[in-house]
Amino acid sequence: AQSVTQLGSHVSVSEGALVLLRCNYSSSVPPYLFWYVQYPNQGLQLLLKYTTGATLVKGINGFEAEFKKSETSFHLTKPSAHMSDAAEYFCAVNEGPNSGYALNFGKGTSLLVTP
Amino acid sequence: DVKVTQSSRYLVKRTGEKVFLECVQDMDHENMFWYRQDPGLGLRLIYFSYDVKMKEKGDIPEGYSVSREKKERFSLILESASTNQTSMYLCASSLALGLGVHNEQFFGPGTRLTVL
Numbered sequence: 001a002q003s004v005t006q007l008g009s010h011v012s013v014s015e016g017a018l019v020l021l022r023c024n025y026s027s028s029v030p031p032y033l034f035w036y037v038q039y040p041n042q043g044l045q046l047l048l049k050y051t052t053g054a055t056l057v058k059g060i061n062g063f064e065a066e067f068k069k070s071e072t073s074f075h076l077t078k079p080s081a082h083m084s085d086a087a088e089y090f091c092a093v094n095e096g097p098n099s100g101y102a103l104n105f106g107k108g109t110s111l112l113v114t115p
Numbered sequence: 116d117v118k119v120t121q122s123s124r125y126l127v128k129r130t131g132e133k134v135f136l137e138c139v140q141d142m143d144h145e146n147m148f149w150y151r152q153d154p155g156l157g158l159r160l161i162y163f164s165y166d167v168k169m170k171e172k173g174d175i176p177e178g179y180s181v182s183r184e185k186k187e188r189f190s191l192i193l194e195s196a197s198t199n200q201t202s203m204y205l206c207a208s209s210l211a212l213g214l215g216v217h218n219e220q221f222f223g224p225g226t227r228l229t230v231l
Contacts, residue, residue, distance in 0.1 A: 044207075044222040102148055103158075
């Protein structure tokens with residue numbers, strides 16, 4: 001079974017600083033990988049996804065992530081944090097056909113941005 | 116714009132009540148999912164459906180059932196609500212594979228259910 005590990009349940013950065021949210025996965029097949037963001041009292045919104053091809057993926061709001069097969073990682077970065085980036089972030093991996101292609105989510109990382 | 120709607124944002128029920136959570140999508144998606152979200156546990160899959168009248172158990176189906184009578188609607192049912200079912204419930208939908216997409220799921224805004 002595939003699984004996702006997000007290192008750090010809480011990350012705090014200063015406004016303007018680099019954002020780095022870590023995600024490692026385990027998968028026996030080439031994965032489809034996703035990052036979602038959840039603002040308070042809202043559903044999840046897709047930030048970006050990796051399927052095939054270019055390993056550096058750009059998403060919305062200035063975020064990007066790099067798929068590193070050798071490290072089984074898909075870390076999310078943003079060069080300069082903004083106050084509006086404060087939210088919960090979830091990494092997810094495709095579960096494959098036996099689960100109807102459901103997504104297996106990590107436990108989430110809460111990003112706090114300080115002035 | 117793609118849309119997944121859930122019938123209630125907030126719901127308060129009493130222990131033992133039968134609870135219905137409704138989800139509707141307007142994107143003609145084949146797949147629909149119900150998750151529950153709890154602090155520190157992330158999202159956990161309760162049930163999913165890949166076609167009308169089809170349903171499959173997810174990771175935590177106990178105490179829940181589902182119904183999918185129409186393609187656009189997927190209902191989650193708590194047969195006899197208990198306090199440990201107090202949670203945020205999220206519905207999602209996606210296209211079937213093979214249609215040029217890669218299982219991106221679209222989420223509704225969630226229903227925060229409190230069982231007293």
